[in-house]
Amino acid sequence: MKQWLGISEFVAVAEHGSFTEAARQLHLSVAQVSRNIAELESRLALKLLYRSTRxxxxxxxxxxxxxxxRHLVESLEQANQALSSLKQTPRGLLKVTAPVYFGExxxxxLLNQFLREHPEVxxxxxxxxxxxxxxxxxxxLAIRLGTLESSSLIARRLGSRQQYIVASPDYIATHGRPQQLSDLKPSQCLRGSVDYWRLQTSDKQTIQFRPQGRIHCNSGPFLLEAALMGLGFVQLPDYYVQNEIATGRLVSVLDELQMPNEGIWAVYPQNRHLSAKVRHLVDYLKEALAA
Known part of the structure; x- marks a missing residue:
C-alpha cells in the first residue's frame, strides 16, 4: 500500500494548483499533503512539482x-462508487429512449412496473x-435492437428477437407458398425502413434479399396490417407477428433461412454504468425479458 501513498495528493495539487485547495478537497492538513508528496518524490527519486510562495x-x-x-485515481473512485452503489436505492430522473413499437x-x-417498485425514480x-x-x-439509457454499431457506449444484452417472413393465408393460396428463396419474387414483398432482408443459407452464408413491392413504409404496424390484408410478404420481428402466426392469421415461410436470433440491447454511456438507477433498471429489464 505504501506505493499508493501521495498519489491522490499529487493529482489533487496538480489539478488545483494549490496545496491548500488540495488539502481541503482531500480533508487533510496542508502539512500532511506536503509530506505525502515529498515521500512520493523520494520513492520515485524525481521531482514532480516546482514549489514557490506564489x-x-x-x-x-x-x-x-x-x-x-489520473487514471489510477479515477479507477479507484469508480471502484469505491461501485461498492457504494450496491447499497443505493434507485432515485432521480431516468432519461430513456427506445424504438416506437417495441417501446409501446x-x-x-415493464417500465411502469419498475416505477411502481421504485417510487423515487x-x-x-x-x-x-x-x-x-x-x-x-x-x-x-437506450434500448437498441439488432446488430449494434461500434461505439464507446457500454452494451448489455437483455434478450433476443427473431425475424419472420410472413403473409396471409389468402395471399399464399393465390400466389403460392415459396419453398426456396428463388420462389419469392421481390415484387411480392412489402418494403420497410431497411432496404434489404437478411437471410442465412444452410451453410451459414448471409444473403441480402431486396424487396421491391409497391408498398414502402417505415412503420411496422402499417406493414403488419398490409400483410394481414393480403398485400404481400413482409419480414417483421417476432413481437409483431407471434400472435398472428399462432392464430393462423399469418403464415411463416422460409423458416430454414432465418438468421440467428438478434440482440435486444441496453446501451448507455460509460459514466452511467455505476448509477444505481441505471443498474437496477438494466437488471430488471434483463430478468423480465428473459422471462
Whole structure:
C-alpha cells in the first residue's frame, strides 16, 4: 500500500494548483499533503512539482506522471462508487429512449412496473426509431435492437428477437407458398425502413434479399396490417407477428433461412454504468425479458 501513498495528493495539487485547495478537497492538513508528496518524490527519486510562495507547477516528469496517475485515481473512485452503489436505492430522473413499437408494446408495461417498485425514480421516455446521441441528449439509457454499431457506449444484452417472413393465408393460396428463396419474387414483398432482408443459407452464408413491392413504409404496424390484408410478404420481428402466426392469421415461410436470433440491447454511456438507477433498471429489464 505504501506505493499508493501521495498519489491522490499529487493529482489533487496538480489539478488545483494549490496545496491548500488540495488539502481541503482531500480533508487533510496542508502539512500532511506536503509530506505525502515529498515521500512520493523520494520513492520515485524525481521531482514532480516546482514549489514557490506564489504558485505550484509541474515538472516535465510531473506532467508525464500526472497522465497515468489520473487514471489510477479515477479507477479507484469508480471502484469505491461501485461498492457504494450496491447499497443505493434507485432515485432521480431516468432519461430513456427506445424504438416506437417495441417501446409501446413490450417496454412500456415493464417500465411502469419498475416505477411502481421504485417510487423515487422519475422517467423521461422518448420513443423514436432514430438513433439519438445519448451523450449530447443527456440520456441515461437506450434500448437498441439488432446488430449494434461500434461505439464507446457500454452494451448489455437483455434478450433476443427473431425475424419472420410472413403473409396471409389468402395471399399464399393465390400466389403460392415459396419453398426456396428463388420462389419469392421481390415484387411480392412489402418494403420497410431497411432496404434489404437478411437471410442465412444452410451453410451459414448471409444473403441480402431486396424487396421491391409497391408498398414502402417505415412503420411496422402499417406493414403488419398490409400483410394481414393480403398485400404481400413482409419480414417483421417476432413481437409483431407471434400472435398472428399462432392464430393462423399469418403464415411463416422460409423458416430454414432465418438468421440467428438478434440482440435486444441496453446501451448507455460509460459514466452511467455505476448509477444505481441505471443498474437496477438494466437488471430488471434483463430478468423480465428473459422471462
Amino acid at each position: 504558485r505550484v507547477s509541474l515538472t516535465e516528469e510531473g506532467k508525464l506522471y500526472l497522465v497515468h496517475c 408494446t413490450k417496454l412500456a408495461p 422519475e422517467l423521461d421516455l422518448q420513443l423514436t426509431n432514430s438513433k439519438l446521441d445519448l451523450i449530447q441528449g443527456g440520456y441515461d
